[in-house]
Amino acid sequence: MxxxxxxxxxxxxxxxxxxxxxxxxxxxxxxxxxxxxxxxxxxxxxxxxxxxxxxxxxxxxxxxxxxxxxxxxxxxxxxxxxxxxxxxxxxxxxxxxxxxxxLQPAGQFHIEQPHNNKVLLLSAGCGITPVMSMARTLLADKRDQTDIHFIHAATCAEQIIYHSELLDMKKQHQRFKLDIMLEDATDTEYMEGRLTQATLENYCPDIRQRSAFLCGPVAFMQSMKEYLDALGMDMTQFYQESFTPSEPPQPDNAYSASKADALAQATVFVPSFGTQTQISTGSLLIDALESAKVPVIAACRSGICGSCKCKVTKGEITRTSTEALTEQEIADGFVLACSCQIHSDIEVSLS
Incomplete structure (x- = not known):
């Protein structure tokens, strides 16, 4: 094929x-x-x-x-x-x-990140999707010997995504261990409650020997990261899906309050579309492009997906994320519009 x-x-x-x-x-x-x-x-x-x-x-x-x-x-x-x-x-x-x-697949949260031969796949709710792809792929490779411990949290049994397949994977593969924690475990054999540091250690006593891949709601990921760190995991072998809004950009020291006041409005010019718009300095580039009706995609608005990549050819900006850009793209002036703050009149190219 x-x-x-x-x-x-x-x-x-x-x-x-x-x-x-x-x-x-x-x-x-x-x-x-x-x-x-x-x-x-x-x-x-x-x-x-x-x-x-x-x-x-x-x-x-x-x-x-x-x-x-x-x-x-x-x-x-x-x-x-x-x-x-x-x-x-x-x-x-x-x-x-x-x-x-x-748009083509993207993202730095993936199974090719450096990891050892024992991995912890940790998820909650719909955060199970990327780690399930990892588990399916590792188990489908007959040459692979990775020891997989899959821990998933859900509200109740009927809300466990891929439940039947997870049970089949546990039955068919000796190197796949499964633990599920439910907030309501009625009519199941699963533990009831929320994942805590103690339950993580109980489920996975060898947690310090594992690499971890984590995905789920923001608060869940924050708690799990803290627990794993406290339990002694090597955090250089810890990865989580970063598909969450970033903090608002902060101006570089080079931009003083007086300069910002003097440039209360900035012009954003996109020559290839023959359009320009006025916007307050300090605003995000994505907001300016969208207000000018420029066809730019902002799927995550957090500097992760890379769909709003464009090039600033003139002007001054600061940026909080370059995660979806290569080193060469950064050197060439490409930015992620959703994570780029305007400090002067700028000119933008979408190619």
């Missing part, structure tokens, strides 16, 4: 090939190429930015892949969230045969 070729920039349209109910408030679906024969390459743990049209506007969000790489379908699992525009649309309106805008 041939490998799917992603464009150097921009999106492609992929077809929804299958949809099924994963839990009462969560669906899984697969996307495939038009010929349904091309395989998709990505690193387990990475995410993809999807774009769907809602009320006449193309809206983008980033979702982790849960499938194996080098397959003809990419699998996603999306949970409905309160007021979640795209998650609710996908759960209620996505149809088999529908085409979706897709």
């Amino acid at each position: 041939k490998q799917f070729q992603w464009p150097e920039s921009g999106s492609v349209r992929l077809r929804c090939n299958n949809i099924w109910q994963e839990t009462p408030d969560c669906i899984s679906f697969t996307l495939t190429s038009k010929d349904q024969a091309s395989t998709f390459q990505f690193i387990p743990g990475q995410f993809v930015t999807l774009g769907v049209e809602i009320d006449g506007s193309l809206v983008h969000r980033a979702y982790s892949l849960s499938s194996l790489p080098n397959q003809t379908e990419m699998q996603f699992t999306v949970k409905r969230v309160t007021d979640g525009l795209v998650s609710n649309y996908l759960n209620h309106h996505l149809q088999i045969g529908q085409e979706v805008e897709v």
Whole structure:
């Protein structure tokens, strides 16, 4: 089979090939190429930015892949969230045969980060998706001998995503250990409560010997990181999905209060689109580009997904994230618009 070729920039349209109910408030679906024969390459743990049209506007969000790489379908699992525009649309309106805008896989949270031969995959809720891709991939490789300990937290049994498959993996692979913690463990054999430092140590006595990959709600990840550190894990072997909003950018010392006052307004000029807009200094570049109707994608708004990459060719800015950029792109002047603060009149190129 041939490998799917992603464009150097921009999106492609992929077809929804299958949809099924994963839990009462969560669906899984697969996307495939038009010929349904091309395989998709990505690193387990990475995410993809999807774009769907809602009320006449193309809206983008980033979702982790849960499938194996080098397959003809990419699998996603999306949970409905309160007021979640795209998650609710996908759960209620996505149809088999529908085409979706897709940007190529990206992200630095993945199984190719340096790790030893014993790993802890730790997740809660829908954060299970990227670590499930890691587990599936490690177990599918018959040459791989990684010892996998998978710990997952959920509210109740019916909310455990991939529950049946997890149990099958535990039954079929001696090197796969599974522990599940439920807030409500009624009619199950699982422990009831929330994951604490003590329960983590109880589940995984050899935690200090493991590398860890963590994904889940922000508060959950903050607590788990603190617990793992306190339990003596080597934190150079700790990785977590950073798909959360960054702190507001802080100006460099080079920009004094008087200079900021003198430049209360800045002009953002995009020559290739023949458009410019005025915006307050200190504002984010993404806000200026969106107000000028420039077709830039801001899926995560936290400097992680890289979908809003552009080049500042003139002017002064500061940035808080370069995570999705290569060293060469940084040297060439590329920035992530969602993590870039404007300090003067600037000129921007999207290519």
